[in-house]
Amino acid sequence: MKTINTDDFKITGPIKLSDLPTLIDLKAKNDEVKDALNETREALSDLQDKMYAHNRYSVLICLQGMDTSGKDSLIREVFREFNPRGVVVHSFKTPNSTELEHDYLWRHYLALPEKGKFAVFNRTHYENVLVTRVHPEYILNENLPGIEKVEDIPKDFWKKRMKQIANFESHIAENGTIVLKFFLYLSKEEQRQRLLRRLEKEKHNWKFSPGDLKERGFWHDYHHYYEEAINATSQEKAPWYVIPADDKDACRLLLAKAIWDVLSKYKDIKYPELDDKIKDNMSFYKNELNNEK
Structure with a gap:
């Protein structure tokens, strides 16, 4: 297998998605x-157990990608060795009536991971600068002051939102949340093949929705807005990674390794040391347990 340097997929400057690969050959x-x-x-599972005991950091994994990019199966495969108490998955769908009574980041704040735990956002706060740009009429559901119709949305509206999102991520990162964001980069042809498989294989029929085809018609719009969002919000404390997603196995490995490469640098994550008094009395405690009747 070829050597994998996950920094190759980390976004540290302006990019054009069309210049990046959707498929990688790992020579394996x-x-x-x-x-x-x-x-x-x-290795990640062992580290998470240590992180849970350490109780100083939390980890937020953000997953974005076009329909069929493999987010659900990736979550299952990458995190399946974790202790269930150590990872929580949130799948954000269309905001409900309660969520719409608050600002657009409110529901994401509520889902942030506790110290010592992982949270996986399956679709994220970035839907608010992606789907709403393709379908700006959705903004009207938020009942924002001064916006009664689509034409009232200011030209700098989404630019301001991306700045708000970057500030949100900086804030939580500075308070102990390790933020990693992944765009699963799928080709249009691979999406077509995956949609066809949903129609052809009976056990996958339930996954298909006519809406998938409707959204596919906005493919180029979505890619343009993804590119803008990634360029505007990839920062050292909350970086974006663009992961080739045409090969599901390779995609899962690259993402898992990217998480490991970042977390393994935190040398202060370790099991807490026992109190000196407990250490000094270890033999006493062992004898007491061994001599129980």
């Missing part, structure tokens, strides 16, 4: 890729 057989993923996720 499928079994080798799956074995490497298994090794990485076990």
